[in-house]
Amino acid sequence: MKDALRYGIVGTGMMGVEHIHNLKILEGAQVVAIADPEPTSLGWAKDALGAEAEGVAEYADSASMIANAGLDAVVVVSPNFTHRAVLEPLLDSDVAILCEKPLCTTMEDARWVVERAEARKGVFWTGMEYRFMPPAKAFIDEIHGGKVGHLQMLSIREHRFPFLVKVRDWNRFSANTGGTMVEKCCHFFDLMRLITRSEPVRVYCSGAMDVNHVDERYDGRQPDIIDNSFTTVDFADGTRALLDLCMFAEGAEHQEEMSATGDKGRLDVLIPPGDLVWSPRVPWPGPKAVERWHVAVDEAAMDAGSHHGATFYQHEAFARAVRGEGEVQVTARDGLMAVAIGAAAELSAREKRVVEMAELLGA
Structure with missing residues (x-):
């Protein structure tokens, strides 16, 4: 060794x-x-x-x-x-x-x-970590290998449990977290850049805190973190990406679902099942030719955390x-760009408008 x-x-x-x-x-x-x-x-x-x-x-x-x-x-x-x-x-x-x-x-x-x-x-x-979940990585590799053809639409859904309690409840306030779209969703904005291999141009987010934490008070202050949102990101290459987030859907069968659609068909990944589903385009009305396969994860890696083995990999x-x-696979600049998209989404949700990335990154 x-x-x-x-x-x-x-x-x-x-x-x-x-x-x-x-x-x-x-x-x-x-x-x-x-x-x-x-x-x-x-x-x-x-x-x-x-x-x-x-x-x-x-x-x-x-x-x-x-x-x-x-x-x-x-x-x-x-x-x-x-x-x-x-x-x-x-x-x-x-x-x-x-x-x-x-x-x-x-x-x-x-x-x-x-x-x-x-x-x-x-x-x-x-x-x-999400880059390194074996099912997510397999999904990304298939897209980059040309499985869906020319990628046009990317959809990511996370329907999950509310934010957990942290020491001194620091994660209840946007001033400490950057806001949900930065704190939680930077993972998904990073995946969008990685998958599209393009840079974001504009962001529109509709979101609010509607269910979670509304009755909580900390030194008289109410939490201010988004618990559900839809965020659309336009990329420079013409790809459109959507994040559908809900943090009061802990009963959902799949915590994460991602779909990539191109001119050859659609590829989905389902987590935690760890399955990929391929739906090629077929002449209407069919028959459809859907294929499904499973991506294995090392058992010890699965048991060592709550991110489907990703932390280990x-x-x-x-x-x-x-x-x-x-090589370094996720640079500081990658981290900056994920924060930038999240910050644009937070601004968009607050001001109810489209935010151009140039507002945060400069021309």
Whole structure:
């Protein structure tokens, strides 16, 4: 086995613990340091590490961790609004960084990270797990391989459970998250860019907080995060993409469904079943020629998290990049663009108008 890469985890809440579980089953990885200002969160990390917790150093912040822990890689999983502060001392080093989505909550901070990340030697990777779900990856590979022909329409649906409770309820307010369209939906906007291989031109989002959190109050304040929306994105190559989000549909059979339609037919992926469905065009009225197949996922990877194995497969790819054996697949600039589309959607929903991407990105 190759020398183990020494990892530090900054932010050991729910998603930080998922990263720990996945690093435990990744060959050649060792978690040697954890950082979080919350003792409860540090306790969750130690529980996840189990017997391996002995000897793992604990820190209150990323600055003390990077100064003392002797790390090869750091995974940033702190609350969204803390990313810039957490990243600042890390970006001054050459340590490899995997920063969870969204890259930042504002365009200003995201631009700052991109500038610093692109000027340094160390690997910088934006955590976009959904790219690495085996069924989603197979879906993307089929599209890029020409299965649907010339892609014209891309539809993504996520119908799921409400936002979970986080430490100090930080995720109930857009000021902390960037808003639902940034916090949650940056995954899907990233997939849109990846699948179309084009850049967004304009965004229209109709959304609101209609069901979830309406009766909650925090120090007298009501949450302000969108819980359902339709977002249309026009891309430079003429492709249209749609995101259909509902966060009070936990009873839905499929949490995610994606459909790509081109001049040869339509391809769907269903998650969690992990099935792809191919519907080629046929002369009307048929018969139809629908095919369906299943994409397998490693059982250990499935058991190590809640993202259909994606966290493990992303870590495999990240580790290859850290070792110089593979390319960075999700750059800081990719993270910036996902934030930009999400920020445009938030603005569109608030002001009930089409938002040109040039408003956020410049001409």
